[in-house]
Structures are given as C-alpha cells and as structure tokens.
Amino acid sequence: MYRKKNSEWLKHLDFELLDIICMEIAFMLAYVLRHVGHEYYFPRMYMRLCIVLGVIDIAVLFFTNNYKGIIQRNKWQEIIATAKHITIVQVLLLIYEYMTQEAYLLSRTVFLVSWGCAIVLCFFSRCAWKKVIRRRVMAEKNQSSMLLITTEDRIVELTAKLRHKDYRDYKISAIYIERELADAKDNIIETDIPIIYGKNSLLEYVRQNVVDDVFIDVCNSKEQLTELSDIFLQMGIVVHIGMGYLPDNLPNAFIEKMGEADAITASINTATGWQLSIKRITDIIGAIVGLMITAIAFIFVAPAIKIASPGPVFFKQKRVGKNGRVFYIYKFRSMYMDAEERKKDLMKKNEMQGLMFKMENDPRIIGSEKGPGKGIGNFIRETSIDELPQFWNILKGDMSLIGTRPPTVNEYEQYDLHHKIRLSMKPGLTGMWQVSGRSDITDFEEVVRLDTEYIENWSIGMDIRILFKTIQVVLCKKGSK
Template structure:
C-alpha cells in the first residue's frame, strides 16, 4: 500500500509538472492571439496572477480530486474528457478567485477562452505522451519490476485479468504459475502459464523475477508451496501474499485498507475511508466555502432578521439538536420559519406525515409562518448552517442530519448514513428534496454518496445545489 501510494504521488508530480508547462504555454498562446505579442507577457502583473492561481488549482486537482486514478489504463476518449474537466475546473476557479479579489472587471474574458482551448489540447497531448512513455519505457521495458503470479488453476483467468488491470506502471506480469501441470502454455489477457508450483522454485532460480505475487489460498494447506515462498524471500525476491477476507467479500476493495494502530498491524474495513490528503482537501473546501457562506448569512441576517421578528413572535434564529457524525449531538441553526411552539405541535401532526419512514414532512404545514414559506422556498432558512460548517459540526456536502427523535428509531442499517459529517447539502437535496416521499430512498441516496465520495463529487453537488436553489426545485 505504501509503495502504491508513492507511485501515485510520483505520477501526480509528473502530471503536475507537465500541467504547469501547459499553463505557461497556454498563457503565451492566449496572449499572442489576443495582443499579437509573446515574450513580454510576464512583465505584467495580470498574467503572473493568472499563472499563480492556475498553478495552485492544478496542484489541488491533481493531488486531491482523484482525477488521475487509473491514468495508465483509461482510453483516449476518457483522457480527453479528463483534460477538458481539469481546464474547466481551473477556469471556473480562476473566475471565482478573481471575483473575490475584485479583479474580474480587469480581466479579459477572451484570453480565458483562448487559454481554455489551448490548455485542453496541450494537456491532452502531454498526458498521452506521458502515458505512452511510462508504458513503453517502464511497464514493458527493462526498468519494470518483473512479476510472476501464483494463481489457483480453476480461477487463474479471471484473477490474473483483474489483477493486471489495476497494476501500476512500474510492474509487468511475465508469467503465471498454478498447481495444475496441464495448464502450462495456456494464457489469459496475454499472460502465459509458464510453470507449475512444483517447478516454481527451479524457475525462480534460473530466471529473472523481481516479485512473486500469490493470488491463491492454496498456500494454507500446501507445505511445499510455503517452503518455496520462504526460499524465494531468501533469494531476495519480493513476495506478496493476498489476504483472504471472506467475511467482507460483499464490500468493494476500496473499503479495505492495511493500517497500523499503535504497534499493531491490522486490516481496517470502513465505508468512508479517507486519506489524509483527501480529508485535508475536504476540510479546506469546508472552511473556504463556510467562510464565504457566513459572510452571505451576515448580510441576510440584517435584511431577513427584522422581517422574521415582525412577522411572528419568537427568535430570529432557531436551533435544534441534531445528530452528527457517529451519533454526536450538535445544535443545528436555521432562520426560524415556523411558529415558536412548532416542536410542541409536531406530535399532533404526525398522522399527516407524508414521508414513509423515520422522517417528518408535510405539505402546507400549519406551523410555517408567512415569511417562513418564502425563506424555505428559496432555501434562505438554511444559511445559518454555515455557522455549523465553520464550527466543524457539519460539512458543505454530506448526508442530511437527522433529529434526535428520528435517530433513536434507526435500525443498524440506517446508522451508516451518519458515519460521515452531515452536510448543508447532499445528493438528497439535489435529487428532489421534498419530492422524495420514502425514507429508505433518502438512505439509499446517502449511502450512494458515502460509498462513492470524492472531492470532485462534492464540487458537482455544490454546483447542482446552486441550480436547485435558483429554480426552487423540490423545496417546500
């Protein structure tokens, strides 16, 4: 795992260096097309500012969004899409940063368009060349690590094919060994069975092998194979043995990680495993987005606050105990959209609940005030939750935080949805919100988010949330 992490980090650095080069060339091309001059571009402050912002964004994208995952194995079309996505994220990020720096009015939008087109073409060409170089020079060249796979005879075709598909660019499978002699000469995915397990030690002694990867459970009962593996290690050959985790076969492999807690080596199983880099990126996104949101909340507080106070008795802000990550209780803040005794009246309205399951939703809820209907329709009532984001109780994107009453009625399968920080928005909010009438559907959306989480997914949900808020889809 550690070696794989280093390989991924090295690849990210290579693609970042390549991307920075493409940024410089794209800025030069854009400047030349717009001004018909090149060499004095970096004498001005604006191109330098663009360059620094774009480089910072590129670093974040390459190291924290996961867009470079499966770089070696994806096809030409997918690589073009990735280059387009990177350019789009960078230009959108540049526009947002310039807006907050009050530099958007000084920018030339046509230059950004020229930059976008140039970067997509150059970055795609650079990535294609890097991929070709790594495959030809390392994976298929003399600098690759020569891997021999030990597989079970009945499953060797499927096992080796899946293993080779995810192999990094520094390793190359040179052959397969099985316990069945009759399979020698057979092949799968371009990889041949070159020896039996009985002849494995003899093959290792007389041929060039750097790594021995054991993808069969036969070594548990085969003492001769165990002895071969021990002697292979003595020869200096790296031996990797697959750990059988049949208890967790129903989980994707990304949920299972090797870890060290104190001085104990262990296997960790978690639905929402996050690396330190990805966790840092999510916290950075929460803090920056929370800070911007808090400033917006302050503006609306001055405008909406007095109107709420005049419309009905009660405080401007409403706080309610909600359940956060793994059962932690916190106070969730909202602009008050209901009458002051709303919680007391909820019991009398439970028979009119329109959601099947452990949530309460009611059309034309009599507890909602006149101003409350407006701020709910426009989602203004949720702006105070940016306070929760800054406090660390919530994230910008996550699952819906349940009330304490809902949570105590949960079954074990429901509690998985609070295994991450709850979010100000999430898949539930951008998939219909109040139009969803079944609690189990809400759980499915939350689990879909948890199982497929990435920074890129968070960015997509934030953009979809803006669209939902502007058009008021599903809000009641």
C-alpha cells in the first residue's frame, strides 16, 4: 500500500496552524505592549481582527506556494519566505480595515509591532518544528527502502537525482543491473550502494530483504518492464517507473516527483495521508484502551500462568512486519517453556497446508495434559487473552489494530514471492482471515488470498467492519485453538 502525497496546503497543515497561532500571539502581544500601564481591555474590533487574521492567512495559502519545499529550506531562505508571507497577510489585513472604514481605529503601534513580532515568532517556530520533522523523516524506521533498476551509465545521474533532497522519506538500499556478475567483472562500479546482478539474484534479494519501493529507470523492452512490474506489484511492492516505456498493467497509477526524477507510481492500493493518519490515531487510542484492559487481565492471568508453568508471564518472539522488517511480538504465555523445541517433533501432525502451524489438542499448551481444552493455556487462547500484550506493539507502531498476522522468521524465510504481498501493510492484531472462520481454514494459500483481498480493497470502513466482527468472534469464542 502506497501513501499518496497530500496537496501542498494539506501536506503542511502543521506549519499552517503554527503560523496562525504565532500571528495571533504576536497580535495580542503587540496590543499588550501598546497599552502598558493601562487597564487591559481587548476591544471588540481587535477580537474581530484576530479572527480575520486567521481567515486571511488561510486564504493566502490557496494563492501562494509559501510552504513548498519548506523542509528543504535553509535559515536564510526561511527568513525571506516567512517575511514575505507575513507581509502579504498584514497588508491584506490593512486593506480589510480600510474597506470596512475602521483603519483610523487601528493603532499603528499595534499594527507595526505585531508585523515584526509575527515574523520573528513564525521564523523561530518554523525552524524548531523543522528540526523535529527532519529527525522524524530521516529516522531509519520511517524511511522506505527503495530498490533501483537501471544501467551502469545511468547510475551516477539517477542516484544524484533521487538523492537531490537532503531530507527524504526513502533510501536507496540496492541497485539492480540486468547482466550477470561474471560479465561485470571487467567494469566494477564504484558506489556506496550494493549492486545486484542477474534476475535470479534480484528475485532472491527482494524475497529475503526489506523492499518497500522499486524504481525502474530503464528496461530493454516493454515486455521486460511489464514482467518486472507484475512481479513486484503481486508482492505488494510500490513500483515507480521512469518516463520511458510504460506497461499496460499499472493499477492506481499517477505521476509524481522522486527527488528530481519524474516517475509513474503504481501500487496494489493507495491511501491518502489523511486516511493513514486516521488509522494511526485509531491505533493509538485503541492501544491505550487495550493496555488498560491488559493491566487488569495481568492481575488474574499472571498468577495462573506462574502456578501452572514456572517461567515468565510474557512470551516474546521475533516476527516479520511490513515488507520484511523484524520486530518482537509480545503475548501472555500460553505454552510451556520448551514449546519451540517440541514443535519440530510435532510438524508431522500439522493440520495446516503451507507455512503455518496448527494442531488440535496441541500438547505444548499449558495444562493440555488435563484433557482437550481444559488447561489454563487453552482458556487464555480460546478467549484471545494471550493477544492482549500486543497492544504495546500497536502503540509502538510495529503493528496496527487491523492488518495481516505477522509470520515468524522461519515461516518468512520459506515464503514464495507471491506470499510477500501479506507484508505490504503493517501487520495487525486482527484481520480479514481471523474473522473469516480461521479455525476452518487449513490452507495457507487461502490465508494469502484473504489477506490480499483485504489489502486490495482496504478502507477505513473495512477496518471498522473487521473490528466489530472481531469483537463478536472473541465474545463467541470462535476461531481460537
């Protein structure tokens, strides 16, 4: 899933709100300074001007590109841009006063001081907030990993274009050259980015490594381009294609700029920044509520686990998240301490066809020796209490409330190329196949099909439906074994 860039004024809504707040503060500060030693009374006219000031600022945004490239601007460029923006707003405010025949009531001191204060406050607040944004953008966990497909003679030019901006939300993780490595020994390319040679090496790299985006600069033919874009899109990877050959199989395609390079971008599905922000806000709220429930459950579950099976209350395991990123998942422990070792001997009894393990009356579950479904571990799993600590993963951002279940590292290493589409979205606490009778699903390919259906048709409304259906499933104790 690809996050579409918002329009310029929506993209920098945080800076817009910051400017309005600073201008309002400057205006009120100027009024206070003008009336030092007098009784502070904010006349109705000045209160109205505070409102008009905000409206004018919003109106100016529709006719100027004041925030375009704001993250890339240095301090000198920023002071000029800030002064220009504030001046336009203040002049329009003066014109408004003139048109309403109230200009004579407006104190020149208030007007001029607020003008200067607004420039200073807006400039310093913009610079401070930019530092926060830049740190966040450049953090490795927030950068997408891009694979570049090009030729030897284009590497230097294209990487320079893609790296043109100092602060980018992507990094070039590898470069693919079509010819085989044996043919390239006479022409070693000097670059700080790993070079991949040959189609087999390319597919193995994509299968085993984190790849969020692929930028296809050149191909020998339209057929080759179509083949490659098909492979990547079926894995849920976002495809950017240079303005050369264009295949006919690009879903959700649009033109955008990657650094200084123009490209056609296509993805299995796209979402606006607003949609993903709503999803993240929902995750945070849900995680906070969930952690409160987890704390209450801990009071009762922890002693029961400790009595039945000495050892840690929580189970920690490496799982694979979005596009191959590894993280630790947390659960209440419902199995004995040697569960992973015993799993190797139980694989022949696996009821799941494919890369998942499921077994009726699993002897690794705490208390299973008492009989089918009678152990404390069975109760924890049947009621889905074991999943509660994953709200911590959701709060951290490793997972989402709704998504696809994250595979273990061992399962992921056995994935075929088309299985990786499950990882094109952030993994979830629950998802499509969990509420589609997961106890009755014994074929991993059916899990992949349901997860693909979810990713291709994702919407906020779909997440809400799955969330409510999950509550119903949990309350009815359906689907957990």
